[in-house]
Every structure is written in structure tokens, then in C-alpha cells.
Amino acid sequence: MQELGRKLTWAEKSSLALRRHHPELKDVWGDVESGIPIVVPERAEQPAGLKVTLLPFQRESLFWMRKQEQGIWHGGMLADEMGMGKTIQMISLFVSDLKRPNLVVAPTVAIMQWRNEINTHTEGMKVLVWHGASRVNNPKELEKYDVVLTTYAVMESCFRKQQNGFKRKGLIVKEPSPLHQIQWNRIILDEAHNIKERQTNTAKASFELQSNYKWCLSGTPLQNRVGELYSLVRFLGGDPFSFYFCKKCDCKSLHWKFTDKKNCDDCGHSPMQHTCFWNNEILTPIQKHGIEGPGRIAFKKLRILLDRMMLRRTKIQRADDLDLPPRMVIVRRDYFSPEEKELYLSLFSDAKRQFSTYVDHGTVLNNYSNIFSLLTRMRQMACHPDLVLRSKTNGTQFLGSDEAGEATICRLCSDIAEDAIQAKCRHIFDRECMRQYLSTAGDMTPDCPICHIALTIDLEAPALELEANVPSARQGILGRLNIETWRSSSKIEALVEELSNLRLQDNTTKSIVFSQFVNFLDLIAFRLQKAGFSICRLEGTMSPQARDATIQHFMKNVGVTVFLVSLKAGGVALNLTEASRVYLMDSWWNPAAKAMDRIHRLGQYRPVQAIKLIVEDSIESRIIQLQEKKSAMVDATLSTDDSAMGRLTPEDLGFLFRVCPLFLDVLDFADL
Known part of the structure; x- marks a missing residue:
């Protein structure tokens, strides 16, 4: 001392x-x-059974992975930046050691991509997509395949049925998990940050898998807090x-x-x-x-x-190896129309007044659910007022017969719950909205945003299977609007202007439009179709086969130039190199959701632009600054920088609610 x-x-x-x-x-x-020595990568020989030629840095990772499997960890984390070919690097490891069976657990959207890449770049490897109700449950059958591909949801479901059982004819029946009965040669968790919360059933299911070697693949192994790395270390067996x-x-x-x-x-x-x-x-x-x-x-x-x-x-470190075309991030700043500004100002003043009350009473930490809802409404108002004014916020969760076909509504964002899960108190949320909500609460146990009892929810529970959640039958927000009198927003018109100018320059250039809010994508789709654009969409309720078909349709049809993608559905594990423009329609809490990396990756030969559409004097400009703070935290932990940032703190929330310059002459608020 x-x-x-x-x-x-x-x-x-x-x-x-x-x-x-x-x-x-x-x-x-x-x-x-x-x-324990640090393995210094050297260039391995090109694997004989791999049809694609590895880049120099990929041969180095193959050498490193082989050495890691021989060492104390029997695996490790491959955390190359998104778009550098982590999938093909892992396939090269399969080819260099043909022992079976190997298990790949990945997000639903990535399963078909894994299958396609293995079939394209290897000869004779037997691959099984283990997904859907008709999947075989005999472990002996699974062991006949070189690679078994499944999803985090399927893995969690199998583990839950094994541990807790399920009701059948009034009895609790426990069913052994085929995945957990096998001694795998390798287990690969793709987008491994899916297990970052150690208490979730998905994380626990991954911990109980048995194998000779284990690997975590993620371009973003750390998204919000240093504590998220624990689950990856736990999976790898760090003692x-x-x-x-x-x-x-x-x-x-x-x-x-x-x-x-x-x-x-x-x-x-x-x-x-x-x-x-x-x-x-x-x-x-x-x-x-x-x-x-x-x-x-x-x-x-x-x-x-x-x-x-x-x-x-x-990518910057290995620019010579990758030989990727240049990329540019452009922030387009637009302004509210007078009507939009008046609506936003009203919402902002109400939110600021409510937040100030929490500060005065010292109850900020106890009101994360209310604050999260306030911030979400302000984000939606910056996109289009109808997302707030026409939101479906009744307490039934489902629409009546007069609006049959409407999907389940998330009670956090009042938008379509593409991946609906239910809390113990029976309120329904979109999985990604709830994940964001819990991440802002840090290590606290927050209340339910609706009934405010202690929140109990499994982020990895299977999505609710409801007929109302079928996207083909969904009317969305358009069913609640008078289309004849509907008016666009400043942000949508900014997008139309960008795409129209791009079409005049080159009508074959393909673009991807990302938004977190499905209702916003509905409005964007309506406006773009009126402007003569051929579009397609990727939503969270699609099956792996439907997602793959939609992606292939976009990639192979020259006339389809705009792909509308929900960030909840397509923020990870997408390879869309046919496109060279990305439009980010709303600011995302997590800077790790780097949508540009869906197109700026191996296979891209055109210069890439990512355009962030920001409404000035709104909460969006402050979110951008918070993203920079989080990015600094990630860089600090994954690089040698000795600085770090934590979760969304009360100080961060105060920063978000500070008055924007536009309103200084209207509202006299003190800085928090």
C-alpha cells in the first residue's frame, strides 16, 4: 500500500x-x-484443395490458425476487419485439415453464403444446412458431413429443449440436442459477438458445445463494453x-x-x-x-x-494485399422544413423537460426505458413525422380485423417487429431494439419499458411464429396513411435527389439503402417507386432461402438498382459487392454496424461511397459524436491505444438532450 x-x-x-x-x-x-509466446504470422503454402488463391495476409492467418490449434488455446479469435475474407480463411483451414465433422454457427443471413462459398471454392466437401423443421436429428447422420451449417437460434432452441424441456400432451419432455451430442473437430462461431451477453441462453448453449478446436470470427468482437469479450474468452476455454x-x-x-x-x-x-x-x-x-x-x-x-x-x-494495414478501390464517407446535412421543425421542436421540448425531471430527482438510472423511448421518437421524427404521428401504439400488439395482415409491433420503437420476442410480462419487442435497449442500460437490470416491472427476457429465444408476421401480407404504415395527400420528408427527398443524380450519371450503378425502421423503408419504397426506381427489399422475417433469393435477384438483375435493407436483418454477414453506393438513412447507436463494409470488401472493383443522411439541429448530429466515442473505445481495446470508453452513461444522455444551436433563441436550457 x-x-x-x-x-x-x-x-x-x-x-x-x-x-x-x-x-x-x-x-x-x-x-x-x-x-505463452505470441504467434508471429508467416506465410503458409497455398492449400492444394482450395480453388481460390489466398492473398498474402490470408496465408499468414492460415499459418497463425494452425499454430494456435497446436497451442494452449486450441483456437482463438480471427478479428480481421469486415470485408477481408474471414470466411474463405476459415475454409482454407478446413481444406488443410480434412477431419470431420466441423460445425459453423452463424446468423441466419450468412448460412447460405457459407454454403455457396464452400461449394464454389472446394472440391467434394459435404455440406449440410441444418435449419428448418425438417432437419435430421440423428447425430450419426450429422457426423457424415464435413461441415454442418446452423444458426444461433437453432443452436439455442436445441439446447433449451435439452435443458428445460418442452410441453407435449401436458407433460414436460426433454429432448437431447444433436449438436451437443457430437464431439466436433472444429466449432466456428461466425459473427461471434452474438454470444457477447454471458447470461443469455445462446451464450450458454455455445459454452456447452464440445470440440477439439474452437474459433470466434468477428470483425467487431467488441461493440459497446469491454465485458463483452468475456463470453468469447469463455467459449474458447480460457483458464x-x-x-x-x-x-x-x-x-x-x-x-x-x-x-x-x-x-x-x-x-x-x-x-x-x-x-x-x-x-x-x-x-x-x-x-x-x-x-x-x-x-x-x-x-x-x-x-x-x-x-x-x-x-x-x-484494411488500411493490408491495403497493398487487398488492392481494394478507394472508399469515401460523405455526410450529407439537410434541414427540416418549417413544418417538420415545428413538430420536432415540440417533441424535443417535451423530451427535454422529461429528462430534466429525471435529472432533478436523481432518477436517470431508473428511467432508461422511458429515456430510450424518448430518444427513439426523436430519431424517427428526424426521418419522417409519420413514424411518430402514425405509429401503432395501442396495447393489443396486433391490429384488428379492419387492418388484417399488419405485423407485430415492437413496443420500444412502435415499428414492425421483424424478429419478435416476448418478455415474461408478455410485452413484445423486436430483438434488435431490445438488444440496443439493454446495451444502453449497461450492467443494470432495467424495467420493462411498458409495465415497468423488472424485465425478464431471453434475447436468444426463437422468434414468435405468428401469422401476422408474414411480410407478404403486411400493409405496414402505408395502410394507415392517405396516400393521395401524403407528403414526403426532407430526408426522403434528399435520398431521391442523390439517387436521381446518380441515375443521370450512370443508370447501372447499384445502391443499398439501410434503415433501422421498417416503416421508414415502407415510405422510402413508396417514394422511390413513384420516382421510377426498380427496388427490392431484405427484411428480418425472411427465411434463409428467401433472403438468398432476394440477394441473388439484386445482384444479377441490371435493372434493379436500389436494395432496401433493414439494418436488423442485413447489418451483418452480407456480401453485396455488385453495389458501390450505400445510403445510411438513420443514425445507428452502435458504430460497429458498419454498413459500408457490406460492399467495400474482396470482390469490389468500383470506388465506394457511403452517404450518411443527417438532419442538422436534430438528435442525429449528437448521435454521430457518440458513435465516434464508442469507436474510440473499440480502437483502444483492439489496438495498442491506452484509452477506453464505456457504455451510454448518464453524461452521454445529458449530451444528447442538450439544446441544439437552432433552438438557442427559443429554449433557454442549461447544459446538463
């Missing part, structure tokens, strides 16, 4: 207590640093980093074992005496101290670990 010149922190006191009963932890970081330790005895477990919530099932000591090594050594110091003192030490520890588990290259 005298050497430190300060009092020991709680985490440091816990570390001392742990070392008394767990001597292997005494110098664990020194042991890792000195005992002791993933374990819970008792400070009173030598009890050690990968699981939190407190059946009665009072005493450890193994040693009998209380929960207060048990701590997760990751939390104690890395997460807690960074959360509490940032980059100062104990936080800086924790960052150094994290770097020691990641340097030995993760390989990450960026």
Missing part, C-alpha cells in the same frame, strides 16, 4: 484474498506473458480467466453454482465470497477507473491476453 501511495481498491483486495487460496493465480499474468473463484477456500468453477441463491453448491460459502476472475482483474477496474490507475493496469492485462488469442488486421 505504501508503494502504491493509495488505498487498495476492492478488486485489488479481492485479488489478494484469491491468491491465498488459489496460489496458481499469484502471478498468472506474468506466467501468460512469459510462458483461469473464465472461472469463478471463492475467496474463502479453493473452490473453482466455470459456472455460477448457487441453486438456493444463498450458498455455493460446492463449498457452501456465500455469493459475496465468490468472484469472476475476468470481472475482478479486467472489467471492474476499467469500469470504475477508466484509463487511470487500476484501469490502466487492467488494460495492460487485457492486451497480454488478446495478443495471444486474437489476430486482427485492418
